[in-house]
Amino acid sequence: MSIVITGNPGVGKHTVAEKIAHRLGLPIIDINKIAKESGLFEENKDVNDIDTEKLKKILVGKISDNFLIVGHLAPYVLDKSQVKIVIVLRRSPYDLITVYKNRKYSDKKIKDNTGSEILGIIAHDAINRFEEKTVQIDMTGKTIEENEENVISIISTNKRNENVDWLDLVTKNNDLQKFFSD
Ligand SMILES: Nc1ncnc2c1ncn2[C@@H]1O[C@H](COP(=O)(O)OP(=O)(O)O)[C@@H](O)[C@H]1O
Numbered sequence: 001m002s003i004v005i006t007g008n009p010g011v012g013k014h015t016v017a018e019k020i021a022h023r024l025g026l027p028i029i030d031i032n033k034i035a036k037e038s039g040l041f042e043e044n045k046d047v048n049d050i051d052t053e054k055l056k057k058i059l060v061g062k063i064s065d066n067f068l069i070v071g072h073l074a075p076y077v078l079d080k081s082q083v084k085i086v087i088v089l090r091r092s093p094y095d096l097i098t099v100y101k102n103r104k105y106s107d108k109k110i111k112d113n114t115g116s117e118i119l120g121i122i123a124h125d126a127i128n129r130f131e132e133k134t135v136q137i138d139m140t141g142k143t144i145e146e147n148e149e150n151v152i153s154i155i156s157t158n159k160r161n162e163n164v165d166w167l168d169l170v171t172k173n174n175d176l177q178k179f180f181s182d
């Protein structure tokens with residue numbers, strides 16, 4: 001069964017996945033790449049417009065073995081029986097703004113994605129789908145090496161879920177307007 005790394009864009013999925021794949025000797029399956037190769041999203045179209053039912057079927061044919069599966073769509077295209085553990089990477093929305101600005105995301109896309117992280121939508125959907133196989137980990141303020149060690153230790157012990165609540169932080173900072181107004 002496969003190990004899954006998911007979470008919002010910019011949380012550090014690919015950075016960590018490259019290292020983990022190397023250390024554990026697992027081939028990476030990049031969900032977005034497969035979606036692209038299968039012609040499921042066109043240029044300029046948002047990745048969220050993708051046909052997840054089709055993608056789910058395509059993935060069934062590809063993941064009969066042990067892989068490291070990476071992608072923010074994981075909770076919508078995989079089933080519990082296909083996975084050993086699902087690691088949801090979390091990252092402060094304040095740090096994500098910087099990542100998104102570097103990626104030249106539009107203001108709307110920045111708000112959509114930071115809003116999704118603050119509300120914990122992918123974590124929520126992962127827990128719904130994969131139940132006790134889901135583990136969250138907060139990447140904020142740690143080095144890439146520390147994050148890598150955390151992920152490795154989660155995979156080997158199957159434990160150490162972190163409770164992540166950005167809503168509390170954002171509310172305390174009086175920043176709800178900043179993230180959620182038009
Ligand atoms: N632990 C970390 N500390 C600081 N920056 C990081 C860390 N991990 C990743 N990054 C940076 O954050 C950005 C997003 O990482 P990336 O792996 O592309 O995320 P994702 O695949 O989830 O979109 C990259 O610029 C990467 O270099």
Ligand SMILES: [Mg+2]
Pocket residue numbers: 010013014
């Ligand atoms: Mg990525």
